Amino acid sequence: MTKYLKFTNFYLMDKRKTYTYWVEGDCIKEYIYSGKSKNGADKWIVNGEDIEIKRENINGLYTGYLSLDGIIYYLDLKYPLKIKKSLQDPFGEEDLVVTSMSKTVKTRAGTFKNCIEIQGVYSGYKLYFAPNVGFIKSGYDGLTKHELIKLKNR
Numbered sequence: 270m271t272k273y274l275k276f277t278n279f280y281l282m283d284k285r286k287t288y289t290y291w292v293e294g295d296c297i298k299e300y301i302y303s304g305k306s307k308n309g310a311d312k313w314i315v316n317g318e319d320i321e322i323k324r325e326n327i328n329g330l331y332t333g334y335l336s337l338d339g340i341i342y343y344l345d346l347k348y349p350l351k352i353k354k355s356l357q358d359p360f361g362e363e364d365l366v367v368t369s370m371s372k373t374v375k376t377r378a379g380t381f382k383n384c385i386e387i388q389g390v391y392s393g394y395k396l397y398f399a400p401n402v403g404f405i406k407s408g409y410d411g412l413t414k415h416e417l418i419k420l421k422n423r
Contacts, residue, residue: 280346280385281325282403284311289419291377301423306333306340323403330398346398350385364390372397376406377418 282288284302292298300313300321310324310333322333322340330346347356356365369386374397381399388395394409405417 279325279400280330280398280403281401282311282313282323283401285423287419287421287423288403288417289378289421291413291416291418293414297418308340310340330403345404346385346387356387365396366390368395374399374406376416378405378416378420381405 282300282302288300290298290300298315299317300315303312303314303320306312306322308324310322310331313321313323315321320335322331322335322342324331324333324342327348329344329348331342332345333340333342344356347354350367350370352367352370354367356367365387367385368388370383372384372386373380373382374384374386375381381397381402383400384405385398386395387398389409392409394414395407396404397406399405402417402420404415406413407415
């Protein structure tokens, strides 16, 4: 008998929750799940008007944006994750590397364990993703650039 492993969402945002982020410059962004896109990815309404698409599969975690040509996706995390594994920066600005898979990260929304830490090789810029939550924080030199400040059930 053949056994199949079902892929489960590891770092995809939880569609049962509303996410509120603080972004450098005192901008607040609220993400509310709004259903599935035509290709089955999760659609999120940002601040009541913009749409971001989030999807995850065995190859990685992706963020998509609507364009005239359809959805343009950027790779956030490439699977399988391994320490010191290089990742492609979605904007082509620098090389990224996985520096931890077990970081505990504090944000104003709470403390998250077993987070992925990704660091820019040249800038030292860091990104953090929490299991079953998704992106939670970014920054460099001790300065926070983006931070999850509220995570509540819908």
